[in-house]
Amino acid sequence: MPYAIALTVVLVGLAAFQLALALGAPWGHFAWGGQHRVLPTGLRIGSGVSILIYALIAVVAWDRVGAIDVFPDLFSDIGMWVIFGYFVLGIVLNAISRSKPERYTMVPVVVVLAALSLLIALG
Template identity: 60%
Template sequence: MTLAAAVFACLILLALAVFQLLLIGGRPIGRFAWGGQHDVLPRNLRIGSMVSIVLYAVFMVVILERAGVTNVFPDAVAQVGIWVLTAYFALGILLNGISRSKPERNLMTPVCIVLAGLCLLIAVS
């Protein structure tokens, strides 16, 4: 079950990375991200989207490491890392839930709920 949770979490993160790429490319979907104040992101938020993609890649490595798929970090790093990710996505539930952008609230809050739950499942296994 841990492997399935890890794969599912990584697929969601991959989808979020594609979403960020679309934002970087100037697609008018900014209402779903970064507070929803810009349909097309300004330069500074596009840079933020680039950073997000890098973070998602690191998140995937931590998740796969904790699930036993990869062997990049020491076990202690993966064990702490998965708990950090669980807390990060739990905080994301709150922050997306209070977003002024209704589309962001409706899309990203459930995404964070799922990611927090999957990371918790991986962390306790």
């Protein structure tokens, strides 16, 4: 359960960041390729969708560790491996970003998320 707590804390931080971006915060150089200071409408919507994805990830993680019972066991077991793969892909995509702030900030964050999701997937 400590891994699910840590994962959730990081996801809540990212959700707050994405909400700020969606509301027009001038932090776009840390996300979405770093090409915009303030995100255009389409990327603001993407930030809103990201918040929903983070919430789903947290629910799957809590289900996987047995703290809640929302999904069938097989779903949360496989789901955590999919989430781990999603974060590994996120490491790669953030690492190749043209934005130095995004690379230097988001790669370590996603490495932590990948490690935590791996630990949860391993059970």
